[in-house]
Amino acid sequence: MEMLFTQALGLTSPWRVVNVDFQQAAGRIVFKVENTAKRLICPACGAADQPIHDRLPRTWQHLHFFQYKAIIEANVPRVGCRECEKTTQVEVPWARAGAGFTETLEAFVIALCTQMPVGAVAQLLGVSDDRVWRVLDFHVDAARAQEDYSGVRRISADERSARKGQRFLTLFCDLDARRLLFAVQGRNAATFKTFAEDLAAHGGDAEAITDVSLDLGAAYQAGTREHCPNATVSFDPFHVVALANEALDQVRRAEVKQVDGLKHIRWGTLKDAANWTRKQIDQMHWLQRTNLQTARAWRLKQALRQVFSHGGDIAQATTLLDGWISWARRCRLTPFKRLAATIKKHRDGILEHFRSGLSNGFAEGLNGRIQAAKARARGYGTDRHLIAISYLICAKLKHLPKNPWTHAAQQIPA
Incomplete structure (x- = not known):
């Protein structure tokens, strides 16, 4: 059985599983791993055949074994190097330095956190939120450090x-x-x-x-x-039209004190006509048949939206936008007169959208x-x-650890 788990954990000599302790009452299974080497390469300077100074106990959490928490325990060697005169702990093959999770579990944590709240992932693993955040912070920062932005234009x-x-x-x-x-x-x-x-x-x-x-x-x-x-x-364009929505709502709020019919019409004036409810269709049809300032404000807002939806090339868009600015400046609605001044000030950048498409x-x-x-x-x-x-x-990070389940499945030959 120890040989089976040695292979399942991907261990090679001098690392091997020497004992499997199933602790049913505690809800976990403990894999005892040893490094059987007597002498090792110095992790600090790379000098070969150096004596082992001592072995320190370490613990890592691995992917669950069925419904049980899986724990790896190992006495990790420290090499006392005679060349560099340093005492350095060797790296274990299943986890990065300083981590409390195995690399496989960290990869699974990252996969879960793309779809689930960190708190839910922590609860699933039986650990604190902070441990999950440390895994995310490390791997996100490491992955971003390898990103190439030289082509960003x-x-x-x-x-x-x-x-x-x-x-x-x-x-x-x-x-x-x-x-x-x-x-x-x-x-x-x-x-x-x-x-x-x-x-x-x-x-x-x-x-x-x-x-x-x-x-x-x-x-x-x-x-x-x-x-x-x-x-x-x-x-x-979205932010330009959003300014028109704000101006429209300012007109409506000023007029609603005199016209009761405007009290519950706000969402209809702000939404696209295709998304109106049956009630909003009736309300907006009523509004368009009136001579209220809110009706004129809504038509101005709709006309600005049409500049972007029907603008076409820059020449056509220029004609439409300049016509809208002229109309808004003469509309006798103060919020839209202010908006016309704002749009005129930013006219070149607004029209640039029709060239860049951005x-x-x-x-x-x-x-x-x-x-x-x-x-x-x-x-x-x-x-x-x-x-x-x-x-x-x-961020479409390319260097995050791969989900151990889907990644393993991709390795199976067809």
């Missing part, structure tokens, strides 16, 4: 709420590779400096970036000008995935944890 920058109304992250995405590049605390111009430094650490160059998709916030524009000086800015739509999709993970976990205690999960599920 077109990016987006968008904010993500870490805790509602209190803390924010900025997410930088590679729009060609469709992956998360970098996540950092804050939503100001300084985030671009940190991004440029991280990009350089991965072989990239912020000055080589040709296009950046942003919202209309002044901070991100300032950061782009300073740290991505050769990039052309495209303003994201938007923050992909970043918004990542936001949705991160929000879903955050909801499953009922929030994260620290920004570092949220950033680690964001990288895990959105």
Whole structure:
């Protein structure tokens, strides 16, 4: 039986399983492993045939054996090297240095955490959340360190709420590779400096970036000008229309005090017509037959949406956008007059979208995935944890440990 488990654990001489202790009452099975060598290579300098100084007891958790927790125990040799005069512990073949899990279990933890909250994974394994987070932090950082960003040319920058109304992250995405590049605390111009430094650490160059998709916030524009000086800015259509939604709601709130029919119509004015409920269809048909300011505001918002949906090339989009600005400036609705001034100020960047085809739509999709993970976990205690999960599920990291089950299955010949 010991030979069977030696092979199952992938051990080779001088490592072998010498005892298997099934502790049913404790709900675990303990594999006692020994290193039978009398002399070993020095782990510090590589000198061959060095004496063993002593052996220290160590314990690791492995994948469950049926429903039982599997534990590996070993007295790990320390080599007393006569060449470098150091006493160094040898590495075990089943775990990285300093880890309490085997490499196989760590790979399984990472696979689980892409789909499950960390707390649920910790409960499944019978360990603390902190142990799982240490595994994630180590492997995510190690995998990111090997990523190559030398080909990054077109990016987006968008904010993500870490805790509602209190803390924010900025997410930088590679729009060609469709992956998360970098996540950092804050939503100001300084985030671009940190991004440029991280990009350089991965072989990239912020000055080589040709296009950046942003919202209309002044901070991100300032950061782009300073740290991505050769990039052309495209303003994201979603955020432009979002400003129109805000202006529309300002008009509705001002008018609702005089018109009772506007009290429950808010969601209908903000939603796309294809998503209206039966009740909202009736409400919006009523609104369009009135001469209310809210009706005019809604038509202005819809017309701005049509600039992006029917804009076509830059020439056609320019005509439509300039016509909309002219209409909004004459509409006698103060929120839309302010919006017209904002859009005119950012006109070139808005029209640039029709050349580059860029938007923050992909970043918004990542936001949705991160929000879903955050909801499953009922929030994260620290920004570092949220950033680690964001990288895990959105960065397409190529150097994470492979799921031991699916990876093993792929090795079976057809």
